[in-house]
Amino acid sequence: MAVTDINAGGLRQDERMERWRLFGLSSPALVLVMVILVIPVGWLFYVSFIGADGTFSMENYERMVKRKSYARIFQTTFEVSLLTTGLCILIGYPLAYFMSQLPMKWANLCLIAVLLPFWTSLLVRTYAWLVLLQRQGLINEWGMGLGLWEEPIKMVHNLNGTLIGMVHIMLPFLILPVYGAMRAIDRDYLKAASNLGASPARAFWTVFFPLSTPGLFAGSLMVFILCLGFFVTPAVLGGGTVILVSMKIVSNIELFVNWGAASALGVVLLVLTMAVLWVASRFVRLEQMTGGGH
């Protein structure tokens, strides 16, 4: 090295400074996250341990354990989230596979079909389903017109409507990472499998599918996490019959102004979400969950 020891020390110092300065560029964003998210949520955590009389108590958590209605709400939330994730996989995986087989030009066209709902207002899409699924809605009208069923079927303000709406909203979150993972698969592996005598089905299940699982896992995780805290669509399409944790939190504040109960529910929901993420992070890099798409 041509530089003297003194210069080397100075350069190292400079480099350290430079690193910190660059890191500092992220400080406005970090401060915003701290002030609007981390500190208030920390406070909610504290409030959840304050009882009705203003002293430390576990009553907000005890209530959750004792009352059957709370257990049911958590059960519903998990069931709805699991069902939505499962349906998204069943519907989304084949579409992603189809797209991955197309030439780029056509695949990009299909991608628009996936991205368009992604960009369209959540509220508008929920409203559209409300209109379609209602008693005198288009689906009932057509179904009866075609003689598929006699009486109008109740498809909204119940679990069916909630699931239909949620799957529609969540599908792009699953399709994009799965499609990304599939595009990255080297097709020569399939050629090799086929040359060695594997049937198309066997080549798919033993070669292609395993290679697509990182994307599938990331997408499913994203959908599941988003479902756990979902509010708008289930609130509109569930019509008060399907009660999820997020809806209970809102009604605890809006109707009962019970911050302790709402905070405790929020804390449990957050802990469950984080637990799912933590377990999942053993198997998948979390960046993949978000970096798969556009």
Place this chain on the structure above:
Amino acid sequence: MFKWLKSPASETQITHGQRMWLYVTSVITMMLLVLPTFIVIPMSFSDSQYLEFPPETWSLRWYRHYFGSPEWMQATYTSIKAAILTMLVATPIGVLAAYGLHATKLPYIRVAFVLLITPMMVPVVLIAIGAFYAYVRLQLLYTMTGLVLAHSLLAIPLVVIVTGSALKSYDMNQENAARSLGAPRWKAFLTITLPQIRFAVVTSALLSFLTSFDEVVIAMFISGGDNPTLTRNMFNALRDQIDPTIASISTLMIGLTTLMMALAVIFGRNKNSA
């Protein structure tokens, strides 16, 4: 046609005929993804106060109702203002953060990255009641500033992810070359790096706009008072009845989305698109 059905479709020698089901279900799925949203467009031009398809008589009744209502107009103004301001706040600080985390070599970047994408992971209801509490103390409740800050919080993960992934595929040596030729870092960034990641930056900005414009839950808690947002009013109307005015507003919002996507394509046309 029959020949095509019998011809191999992929490396595994499966024929097109054998996986016809895949083509059929995929096309149906894509139709189901796109079409339901558009159903509101014809319905919004109905003269009836019930939603019917196809409408028996066409009219602009519900558009007149929307544009003639001071409440809806006020809400629309609030929403657009909040969305533009959110875009102006979230995009620069998100891009700065993405660039900073990309360029530095400190070991803390993973922690910082995770922290920056938490707003996406934390249930939005929790963010909403947390912000509600904080804003009571900070006297930001029902203010535009408060709304924009909370919406920017939601938009930052998107900006960081979209811009970050564009930076990953960008060759930083180009910027280093500019700096070795004497350009200060900020100038190298503005003249060399930024133009090459502009598709991601434009996408981030548009996503920030839409995030704010479409947000319901946070607005429900912190945008009450005299200036509620459009989506907050729509959500409240939806819970009560199926008001055809919502169909006309929805149609306008679909138009806005289409415009946004078109803008993203026009202004961001770039080989290095994210």
